[in-house]
Amino acid sequence: MKVLGISGSMRRKGNTAILVQKVLEEVVKKNDAIDTEYISLADYEIGPCIACMKCKEEKKCLLTNDEWEAAASKMLDCDVLLIGTPVYYYDVCGQMKNFIDRTYSMYHDRKLTGKYVVTIAIQAEKGADRALETLEGFANTHEFSFIGEIEGHATDEGDILRDEKALKTVGKIAAKIADLG
Numbered sequence: 001m002k003v004l005g006i007s008g009s010m011r012r013k014g015n016t017a018i019l020v021q022k023v024l025e026e027v028v029k030k031n032d033a034i035d036t037e038y039i040s041l042a043d044y045e046i047g048p049c050i051a052c053m054k055c056k057e058e059k060k061c062l063l064t065n066d067e068w069e070a071a072a073s074k075m076l077d078c079d080v081l082l083i084g085t086p087v088y089y090y091d092v093c094g095q096m097k098n099f100i101d102r103t104y105s106m107y108h109d110r111k112l113t114g115k116y117v118v119t120i121a122i123q124a125e126k127g128a129d130r131a132l133e134t135l136e137g138f139a140n141t142h143e144f145s146f147i148g149e150i151e152g153h154a155t156d157e158g159d160i161l162r163d164e165k166a167l168k169t170v171g172k173i174a175a176k177i178a179d180l181g
């Protein structure tokens with residue numbers, strides 16, 4: 001079984017990155033037979049969906065002038081996806097939204113259906129509920145099976161390590177994933 005963790009934050013060592021990697025670490029601690037991979041969308045240039053609708057016919061995204069495909073293709077060989085975002089203006093950040101919107105090209109032949117998902121959003125003060133709803137919209141559209149969600153509270157890089165509640169949820173979610181393997 002393979003678990004892929006994605007952080008949508010442009011902060012490579014930020015709170016989302018830390019929390020997503022923490023789930024992966026805990027999963028391996030509980031079941032070392034499980035493979036894990038982590039990617040940060042900060043390492044990929046990802047433009048917006050241009051609504052050309054060509055993917056409906058071609059069953060793939062025809063935009064090849066960026067690196068969305070390289071990031072998105074990693075989802076194809078995972079069984080469990082951890083998808084994490086910082087909260088920007090009460091919603092997912094722009095890089096994450098671009099990433100999600102382009103997966104419309106994977107929807108027509110249900111490329112992601114049947115995989116498991118964990119949604120993660122980190123806020124300073126407000127908006128994680130709406131960001132989690134956006135991630136849930138992505139997950140439901142693609143017919144993922146829902147394992148759970150994590151809401152974190154943090155502002156500066158590393159603050160998330162003081163969020164006891166979120167860290168407790170990490171343990172519970174990791175145990176659920178470890179049991180799947």
Ligand SMILES: Cc1cc2nc3c(=O)[nH]c(=O)nc-3n(C[C@H](O)[C@H](O)[C@H](O)COP(=O)(O)O)c2cc1C
Nearest residue numbers: 009014015016086087088089090123124125126154
């Ligand atoms: C452009 C921008 C918009 C933000 N909007 C919100 C917001 O609406 N609500 C909130 O609670 N925090 C907001 N924040 C704070 C971040 O969500 C918070 O610092 C988070 O920990 C960042 O996660 P990261 O380190 O993974 O990037 C915003 C930060 C930025 C840079």
